[in-house]
Amino acid sequence: GENVEQHPSTLSVQEGDSAVIKCTYSDSASNYFPWYKQELGKRPQLIIDIRSNVGEKKDQRIAVTLNKTAKHFSLHITETQPEDSAVYFCASQGAQKLVFGQGTRLTINP
């Protein structure tokens, strides 16, 4: 079945620096790739998504890139702030369901 691998599992960066999280997927038919942010005790919330007909998408400090040939996509957060600290999940839309990566715990150090 569809598999999504996410790296790194933990990431610690200095406030103001950039953070990059990478995911690879196995199903070449996947066409939708959302990123969710989950703060402790809260629900997952969509922060950005990208569809397979687009290579890059940006929303203020957050960007996502997609390489369909290599079957990988990445989340880039620039000018990181303390409120960016959370767990981030990538996901890939398969034939009927969303498949999640294992998550990255991002810590922003002041």
Place this chain on the structure above:
Amino acid sequence: DTEVTQTPKHLVMGMTNKKSLKCEQHMGHRAMYWYKQKAKKPPELMFVYSYEKLSINESVPSRFSPECPNSSLLNLHLHALQPEDSALYLCASTSGLGNEQFFGPGTRLTVL
């Protein structure tokens, strides 16, 4: 209304109890989901309802019984649960495949 709501927020139950989790959305979404999330893990899909019909059951034990009474409501009936079923249960909805899934706040379930 762009929210998915869930009740209760917290639930503690014994292994012989019967309880139900409730989920509601008024966004007109016709696909609704139940996920189970353990600490430090991603959400794990349990059930999918599409147009009020069960379309996916991810081999979930029969002690979990989903129900979709109408297009806005989704229930999860619990009976004879085990301590390892303790987790955050998330409901989600979407307008269709390839569109954003909106998550509810979850029910934190503890089975004693």
